[in-house]
Amino acid sequence: MSQRIPAVEIPSRELKHNAHDALQDRQLRGNMRKAMDSLMAKRLASMPDDFEREHLREMGNHVRARALSQLPDLLERLETNLTRNGVKVHWAETVDEANAIVLSIIRAHEARQVIKGKSMVSEEMDMNHVLEAEGIEALESDMGEYIIQLDHEKPTHIIMPAIHKNAKQVASLFHDKLGEAYTEDVDQLIQTGRRVLRQKFFEADIGVSGVNFAVAETGTLLLVENEGNGRMSTTVPPVHIAVTGIEKVVENLRDVVPLLSLLTRSALGQGITTYVNMISGPRKSDELDGPREVHLVLLDNGRSQAFADGELRQTLNCIRCGACMNHCPVYTRIGGQAYGTVYPGPIGKIISPHLMGLENTPDHPSASSLCGACGEVCPVKIPIPALLRRLREENVKSPDDPHKVMRGQGSKYSASERLLWKGWRLLNTSPLAYRAFGLLATRLRGLTPNQLGPWTQHHSAPKPAARSLHELAREHLEGK
C-alpha cells in the first residue's frame, strides 16, 4: 500500500525522516521510476541535435540573464504596458501581502467560487487554504492538481503534480470522493474530471492562474498548457487574477521564442504545448467574452534575497520546466512530497532556502550526491551543483560572520565541527604534525572505533593500513 503523507504534516525540516519513509514505499518508488524514465526519454527524443540543444540552452541562459540584469527596469516597463492595456498590477513582498491582495479583489466582487489554473506561486502562498479559511471555495482545475486536491495532498512535481499516483489510486480516489463507478480507464477518469470541472468553470466568479513568461515590451502574460484549463480559468470567469514571481519577466516578445521551445521540450518532450495563451488585457468594450478585469500580482517572497548575490541570482533564471527533477537520482527515489517544500527536487533545493530560510530547509542543500545531472539538463544552464555547494557553505557560516547573504545562514553551524576541521587543516599543513598523526594512526589502528555514526550504518568502518604509503615509499626508495 502506498503511504500518503498528509500535506499539513510535512515540515521541510523533516526531510531526512520523510526521505527514509519514502524509500520504504515500494509503490511510490515504482510509480516515480517509471514516470521519470519516460520523461527523460521524451526530453532527449525532442532534442536530438546536440548542436541545436546546447546552443539553445546557452541562448536561454543569456535571455534570462539579460532580463535579470535589468530586472527593476523591466518590471516597471511591464507594469506600464500592462496598465496601458487595462491590467491592474499589484506588488507583494510576502505571501501574506499577496494573499491580502487576492482576498481584497475577491471581496470587492463578493465572490464565493474561485477556479484555479496551475500556479506554483499560488502554492507558495498556500492560497487554497487561505481562501477556504475565509469561506471561499478554491478549486484546482489542472487534472493533476485536481486529483491531489481531492486527496488533500501537495503537488509532488511542478509540471506533473500527481505523478506519484497510478491509475488505480486515482480510480479509488474518484470512486471514494466523487461516488463514481470504479474504473481504471484513464480516458474515463479524465472525462469525469472534465465533467465536474466544466460546471465549476461555468459557475466560478474568479479565475486564478500563474504566468510562464511576462513580456515587458508588450505587457503580455504568456501561459503554456495542454489541457485548456488555463484558458478556461483566464477566459470564462468575469475576473482573472494572475500571480507570479518577480523574476518571470523577459525583455522582448521575441525572447519568448527560445524559452518556449526549451520549456516544452525540457518539461514534456513536446515541441510545443497544445495551447500557448498570450493575454495582453481584459475584455475590450466591444468584445463579447473574456474577463472584464485582469489583475497581476507580482510576488517577491525571498527572490530579492537570491537576486542580491551575483552567484545565487542564477537561481532566478529558472523557467520551471522540471527537467532537473526528472533527472535527479534523489528525487526519483524519494518523490516530491518528502522535501516538504512547494518546489521539490534540485530547483527546490536551491530556491526553497530563499523562500523559507535555511533554518527551515537545513538539509536540502545536502540532499544531493552532486552527480551533476540537473546542471547538465537545465535549459537555462543554472549551475545547480555549484549553487548547492554554495548553500552548504552558507549553511555552516559562523554566526559572527559579518557577511549576511541569506535568511537562516549558519543554521548548521557547529563550533565543535568547526574545531575539528581546524585541527584537520593543521594536521595536513604541518609536516611534523602530519607525520606524528600518521605514525599514531597506523601503530594504534587496533583502537579505531567500529561505530562511526551514519557512515557505519551502510559501510564498514575505515581502518588505517599497518603502514602508511609514505613509509612504504620511503622504504622502497631507500632500497630496503
Add this chain to the structure above:
Amino acid sequence: MSAKANILAKLRNSLAGTQPIADDYDVALVTEPWRYPAGERISRLRQLMEAVHTETHLTTTTDWPALVERLLAVRQLPSLLIAPGTPHGAQLAAHFAGRPGLPVLKAYDRPVEEWKAELFDDTPASLTGTLGAIAATGSLILWPDRHEPRLMSLVPPVHFALLKASQIRDNLYEVMQEQRWAAGMPTNALLVSGPSKTADIEQVLAYGAHGPKDLIVLILEDA
C-alpha cells in the same frame, strides 16, 4: 514605503554599478533549424498535427462549406457556432441558407453573459478562422476578436478551424516578425496545436481534457 518601492529599491541596490547584459539574440539559432521548402510546409504541419489527434483536410475556398456540411453529418452534430461578422462565417451561412434539414448555424453575436448556459451545454461545435500556422511545431495561430470571440475555440467540444495554405509559415520567430506582433498584441492571442489533452494520470495520454475533444483543420489550398 510601498511593497513596490521596497522591492524595486532592493533590486536596484543589488545592481548598483552594473550594466545590463548586451542583447546577443541569435536569430539564426531559432530560425535555421526550423526552415522547410515551400512544398513541405503543409505536409509537415499535417503530420505534426495529426500525430496529436488533429483531423486535417485539404480543400478549397469554394468547396469547404460543403465539406463542413459533410463532416457535420458524419459526426451527427445538430448545430455549429459561427462568427457571422467574418467573411468565412458569412460564406458558410450563405451555403446553409434556405436549406432546411441542415444543422442549425448559431451566431456568436451577443455578450457571453446572455447565453453562457447555452454555450456550455448546448453548443457541440464551432468554426473559426485562423491567422495562419507554424510548420515547425504544427500550430495554428488564433487572434480572437470582437467578431470571433475567445470562447469559440475553447468551449465547444468540436472545433473546426479554417487555414489558408499561403499563411503557413516556418517558425514562430518568423511569424512574430512578419505580422509585427510586438507592435500591438490583441487582448488574447493563441497558438493551438491540437485538441486539448492531458497525461496527468500515470502519463497516459488522454484527449479532451478541458478544451475541445476534436480539432478539425480545413486547409484551403488555393488561398
